[in-house]
Amino acid sequence: MGRKYDVLVIGGGNAALCAAISARRSGASVLVLEGAPKFYRGGNTRHTRNMRCAHDAATEILTGPYTEEEFWEDLLRVTGGQTDEELARHMIRESKDILNWIVEQGVRWQPSLGGTLSLGRTNSFFLGGGRAMLNALYLTAEQLGVEVEYDAEVTDLVIEDGMFLAARVKRSINGETEIRATSLVAAAGGFEANIEWLKQYWGEAADNFLIRGTPYNRGSILKMLLARGVQEVGDPKQCHAVAIDARAPKFDGGIITRHDSVVFGIVVNKHAQRFYDEGEDIWPKRYAIWGRLVAAQPDQIAYIIFDSTVVTSFMPTLFPPIAGQTVAELASKLELDPAALEKTVTEFNAAVRPGTFDHTILDDCRTEGVTPPKTHWARRIETPPFLAYPVRPGITFTYLGTRVTKEARMLMQDGKPSANMFAAGEIMAGNVLGKGYAAGIGMTIGSVFGRIAGREAAKHARNQNS
Amino acid sequence: MHGTRILDEADRLMTVCNSCRYCEGLCAVFPAMEMRRAFSDGDLNYLANLCHSCGACYVDCQFSPPHEFNVNVPKTLSVARAESYAAYAWPRALSGTFARNGLVISIIAALSMAAFILGFAALNDHSVLFGVHTGPGAFYELMPHNAMAALFSAALLYAILALVMSVRAFWRDIGDPIGRADCGSIFQAMRDAGELRYLHGGGVGCYNEDDRPTDRRKLYHHLTFYGFLLCFAATSVATLYHYLLGREAPYPWWDLPVVLGTLGGIGLIVGPVGLFVAKMQRDPELLDEGRYGMDLGFIAMLFLTGLTGMALLILRETAAMGPLLALHLGAVFALFITMPYGKFVHGIYRFVALVRYAQERRGEAGS
Ligand SMILES: Cc1cc2nc3c(=O)[nH]c(=O)nc-3n(C[C@H](O)[C@H](O)[C@H](O)COP(=O)(O)OP(=O)(O)OC[C@H]3O[C@@H](n4cnc5c(N)ncnc54)[C@H](O)[C@@H]3O)c2cc1C
Ligand code: HEM
Ligand code: SF4
Ligand code: SF4
Numbered sequence: 001m002g003r004k005y006d007v008l009v010i011g012g013g014n015a016a017l018c019a020a021i022s023a024r025r026s027g028a029s030v031l032v033l034e035g036a037p038k039f040y041r042g043g044n045t046r047h048t049r050n051m052r053c054a055h056d057a058a059t060e061i062l063t064g065p066y067t068e069e070e071f072w073e074d075l076l077r078v079t080g081g082q083t084d085e086e087l088a089r090h091m092i093r094e095s096k097d098i099l100n101w102i103v104e105q106g107v108r109w110q111p112s113l114g115g116t117l118s119l120g121r122t123n124s125f126f127l128g129g130g131r132a133m134l135n136a137l138y139l140t141a142e143q144l145g146v147e148v149e150y151d152a153e154v155t156d157l158v159i160e161d162g163m164f165l166a167a168r169v170k171r172s173i174n175g176e177t178e179i180r181a182t183s184l185v186a187a188a189g190g191f192e193a194n195i196e197w198l199k200q201y202w203g204e205a206a207d208n209f210l211i212r213g214t215p216y217n218r219g220s221i222l223k224m225l226l227a228r229g230v231q232e233v234g235d236p237k238q239c240h241a242v243a244i245d246a247r248a249p250k251f252d253g254g255i256i257t258r259h260d261s262v263v264f265g266i267v268v269n270k271h272a273q274r275f276y277d278e279g280e281d282i283w284p285k286r287y288a289i290w291g292r293l294v295a296a297q298p299d300q301i302a303y304i305i306f307d308s309t310v311v312t313s314f315m316p317t318l319f320p321p322i323a324g325q326t327v328a329e330l331a332s333k334l335e336l337d338p339a340a341l342e343k344t345v346t347e348f349n350a351a352v353r354p355g356t357f358d359h360t361i362l363d364d365c366r367t368e369g370v371t372p373p374k375t376h377w378a379r380r381i382e383t384p385p386f387l388a389y390p391v392r393p394g395i396t397f398t399y400l401g402t403r404v405t406k407e408a409r410m411l412m413q414d415g416k417p418s419a420n421m422f423a424a425g426e427i428m429a430g431n432v433l434g435k436g437y438a439a440g441i442g443m444t445i446g447s448v449f450g451r452i453a454g455r456e457a458a459k460h461a462r463n464q465n466s
Numbered sequence: 467m468h469g470t471r472i473l474d475e476a477d478r479l480m481t482v483c484n485s486c487r488y489c490e491g492l493c494a495v496f497p498a499m500e501m502r503r504a505f506s507d508g509d510l511n512y513l514a515n516l517c518h519s520c521g522a523c524y525v526d527c528q529f530s531p532p533h534e535f536n537v538n539v540p541k542t543l544s545v546a547r548a549e550s551y552a553a554y555a556w557p558r559a560l561s562g563t564f565a566r567n568g569l570v571i572s573i574i575a576a577l578s579m580a581a582f583i584l585g586f587a588a589l590n591d592h593s594v595l596f597g598v599h600t601g602p603g604a605f606y607e608l609m610p611h612n613a614m615a616a617l618f619s620a621a622l623l624y625a626i627l628a629l630v631m632s633v634r635a636f637w638r639d640i641g642d643p644i645g646r647a648d649c650g651s652i653f654q655a656m657r658d659a660g661e662l663r664y665l666h667g668g669g670v671g672c673y674n675e676d677d678r679p680t681d682r683r684k685l686y687h688h689l690t691f692y693g694f695l696l697c698f699a700a701t702s703v704a705t706l707y708h709y710l711l712g713r714e715a716p717y718p719w720w721d722l723p724v725v726l727g728t729l730g731g732i733g734l735i736v737g738p739v740g741l742f743v744a745k746m747q748r749d750p751e752l753l754d755e756g757r758y759g760m761d762l763g764f765i766a767m768l769f770l771t772g773l774t775g776m777a778l779l780i781l782r783e784t785a786a787m788g789p790l791l792a793l794h795l796g797a798v799f800a801l802f803i804t805m806p807y808g809k810f811v812h813g814i815y816r817f818v819a820l821v822r823y824a825q826e827r828r829g830e831a832g833s
Binding site for chain 1: 481482484485486487488489490491492497500503522523525526527528529532533534535668669670677678
């Protein structure tokens with residue numbers, strides 16, 4: 001058996017690296033075990049672009065203040081109150097300092113990207129995106145002397161009475177070995193890439209889900225922890241899902257497969273029937289509901305139908321729209337019943353009332369006499385070519401996690417805090433985010449609790465060693 | 467779609483990037499891309515020449531290989547850039563010189579150096595070629611000044627003509643609407659080129675053998691670029707001395723042409739060596755390996771020019787002067803006439819692309 005580390009970090013994303021750096025800076029010896037190969041290191045963090053932090057004044061890259069109170073109110077609203085207030089407020093307070101701390105770890109900010117101006121005040125964007133952010137964190141960690149292993153999937157945890165003893169790791173070269181450490185930080189993400197697990201809640205429909213991020217977040221660590229007596233938190237049936245292009249790969253298609261054109265047209269299912277008010281709400285809320293809506297449709301597929309007048313109203317897309325000179329031709333290309341789609345479009349067009357279109361507000365363009373209605377931004381679909389994007393549910397992350405304290409320490413089922421086990425990131429996001437989502441909060445949870453977990457894990461190791 | 471496989475690939479990548487935009491803050495390419503929704507051949511050639519090949523967008527991209535989206539912007543734009551040189555070359559008949567450029571450049575260099583040596587030998591007495599010449603006019607005992615000036619002016623004028631014609635075609639293709647460049651944009655582009663503003667990976671440096679950025683290539687490029695300009699300045703000052711002041715080369719070591727030439731020569735020796743080493747160490751994934759010949763040919767030509775020039779300066783009062791002068795003049799002559807048909811054009815095309823970019827930015831800010 002090899003040497004014993006002060007702190008073992010499982011995972012290789014934002015939460016894991018923040019924990020590793022913070023533990024190392026607190027004087028601990030640190031080993032990071034990342035299950036993915038080097039290129040895919042960093043799980044879903046690779047795909048991110050921004051982080052939401054409170055700040056009292058505008059900065060070089062943020063257009064105005066975003067107070068702790070405002071952040072809290074936003075969180076309260078998106079979660080519908082399903083949040084641990086004490087923990088959440090603590091996180092928001094700590095997020096202020098993260099803006100500077102993360103820069104000290106080599107990460108660089110930039111103003112919000114083209115097409116996302118609505119986030120310019122609240123969210124700080126990573127220069128070069130999430131992979132650039134990760135590269136910086138890895139570089140800093142390695143310079144500080146953190147040891148990192150790739151292709152090192154943890155397959156088992158030895159835990160006795162809420163006390164972590166050792167982890168079994170499957171390496172690509174040396175086979176299985178056991179690694180001992182004084183403290184554990186679990187930062188291995190959620191279970192969104194584990195289709196079998198998703199099926200427990202969604203049934204066979206989960207086979208038609210696309211996973212937007214890494215194939216390596218299979219939730220194995222979460223499952224082990226819950227099985228070894230850690231208290232769970234968050235609704236296991238909840239997951240964040242958006243409508244993404246049906247032509248996207250099964251895993252790891254990332255940000256570029258998204259569609260935000262729903263408001264500019266109508267959405268039909270495979271029977272060419274509309275099923276929900278496409279004009280209900282403004283971004284980002286409308287963005288986050290369509291994944292679940294499509295998941296509830298037969299075969300988990302839907303089609304955003306629009307016409308050539310609106311193509312330049314939204315960001316250019318990775319996959320080109322499918323086009324037809326007539327609605328019937330479009331329908332046959334989509335393998336929908338042409339007569340049914342024509343009927344749906346004709347009925348919709350007939351129901352559109354005159355109004356003044358403005359996609360930045362809840363405008364007065366709406367339908368009358370069609371079910372479901374389109375309550376805003378309703379305009380006739382009549383100028384060929386007629387266009388469509390096929391969409392499926394794209395799963396971003398899951399909410400089920402381990403319950404933690406303000407020190408990021410796991411709580412056991414008997415209510416006692418674990419002696420030496422800490423959690424950070426998506427694996428414990430459910431403490432703060434019972435449901436819903438506010439852009440950029442995933443990274444806030446990872447950085448804030450990662451930093452805390454690393455520090456506390458190092459502290460525990462120091463106390464044990466002395 | 468486009469005329470060539472590489473432009474099709476560049477189009478595919480720009481479509482991916484345009485729906486992602488994470489690299490927006492890294493350089494000029496991505497903001498320029500965002501001003502477009504579809505990409506013509508000219509647009510892609512423009513973006514290719516805006517790219518400084520810093521490598522940051524490869525290291526930072528979540529979709530770079532082995533990801534199935536296979537996004538490699540630096541490599542793709544490198545290939546597209548080199549093909550754009552051939553596409554706009556003037557006269558068209560000579561665009562083929564870009565295909566096996568390393569070979570073409572070495573042959574021309576070897577031929578011109580040989581021609582000068584043979585010419586000196588044929589036209590001069592043996593004792594003159596290998597004699598020791600000192601004092602004003604020493605060089606011209608081997609080749610009359612007027613002949614030298616006429617030959618080199620002709621070579622340079624041809625190079626300028628060919629470059630102007632190529633760049634005109636390039637500018638027409640990328641300029642929409644075809645416009646004249648305004649002074650502000652030109653000035654902005656001079657600053658951006660002069661400091662290599664976009665060879666910086668968004669601020670940290672450029673990427674070489676791994677994911678640790680450095681400013682090494684920028685430094686060596688500055689040595690090369692400013693070394694070249696200093697040498698050019700040295701020659702120009704010397705020409706003015708000759709015709710305006712009637713003072714003949716060689717000049718004493720403290721005189722302006724020699725000081726400029728020495729500083730420039732050092733830059734032209736150290737810079738290309740540094741760039742060569744950096745190139746050899748760079749991750750091949752970032753490079754257009756098919757174009758090593760062109761790149762190395764150019765680096766070698768600059769190095770040879772610097773080296774023979776410095777050797778001439780140091781040994782000008784010995785019997786080696788004659789052969790060295792022949793070699794140096796041969797190198798410079800080859801550098802001049804191959805300018806429009808080698809990697810030298812990268813500077814011109816990049817500059818023009820930077821002018822266009824400055825223009826677009828002003829247009830955006832104005833609207
Ligand atoms: C397309 C997309 C875009 C997003 N954009 C944003 C955004 O802009 N802002 C934002 O805040 N959030 C965003 N999110 C959410 C964000 O990605 C997550 O909240 C965040 O990355 C979670 O960080 P983490 O460190 O907890 O997990 P991850 O970054 O997912 O890291 C988990 C790590 O654990 C490793 N692992 C898993 N199992 C094991 C094992 N058994 N052994 C060893 N290692 C293991 C994985 O390989 C992985 O490296 C986005 C998500 C997606 C999919
Ligand atoms: C407008 C001015 C110029 C700009 C913006 C510019 C920019 C660049 C950039 C970005 C590179 C690296 C990428 C590449 O290999 O293409 C480069 C390479 C190089 N440049 Fe320049 N350049 C300019 C002018 C010059 C001049 C005048 C010279 C010398 C006469 C020169 C010599 C070189 C050399 C030797 C290389 C290395 C080639 C290689 O590694 O393949 N450049 N230049
Ligand atoms: S290079 Fe990659 S990360 Fe950068 S903009 Fe393009 S797709 Fe996005
Ligand atoms: S290699 Fe550098 S300069 Fe070229 S597109 Fe990428 S980031 Fe921009």
